Amino acid sequence: QVQLAESGGGLVQTGGSLRLSCAPSGSTSNRYAMGWFRQAAGKEREFVAAISWSGSTTYYADSVKGRFTISRDNAKNTLYLQMNSLKPEDTAVYYCAAHEQSWITTNDYEYNYWGQGTQVTVSS
Numbered sequence: 001q002v003q004l005a006e007s008g009g010g011l012v013q014t015g016g017s018l019r020l021s022c023a024p025s026g027s028t029s030n031r032y033a034m035g036w037f038r039q040a041a042g043k044e045r046e047f048v049a050a051i052s053w054s055g056s057t058t059y060y061a062d063s064v065k066g067r068f069t070i071s072r073d074n075a076k077n078t079l080y081l082q083m084n085s086l087k088p089e090d091t092a093v094y095y096c097a098a099h100e101q102s103w104i105t106t107n108d109y110e111y112n113y114w115g116q117g118t119q120v121t122v123s124s
Helices: none
Strands: 002-007 010-013 018-026 033-039 046-051 058-060 068-073 078-083 092-099 118-123
Touching: 002 092, 018 033, 018 092, 018 118, 033 068, 033 078, 046 068, 046 078, 058 068, 078 092
Parallel strands: 010 118
Antiparallel strands: 002 018, 018 078, 033 046, 033 092, 046 058, 068 078, 092 118
16 A cells, blocks of 8 residues: 655745645555646546656646646655646646556546645635
């Protein structure tokens, strides 16, 4: 079993930046692909970004492409999401997730482990 813990959320103005982190614990010997999802109030959870175990392959939702960057540091066992040029529509609870395979997927139902979420609020 794997436990995930997100951090780094907060309140920023339009155009600001935040960096989210995700620290897994538990069974961390497997080479998991990782992803970020978000869920705004009253809306469904949506895919944001994903990264392969090696970090060589990434994929982004069109809504965040060019503004967000997903990365990982396997030596530190930490996943990151750098968010720049934030917009009010980015306001949501952000979740990190782990996929029990080394390749990426955008499908939330293929992820096996989820964090508790961290709130990101962007004011206009």
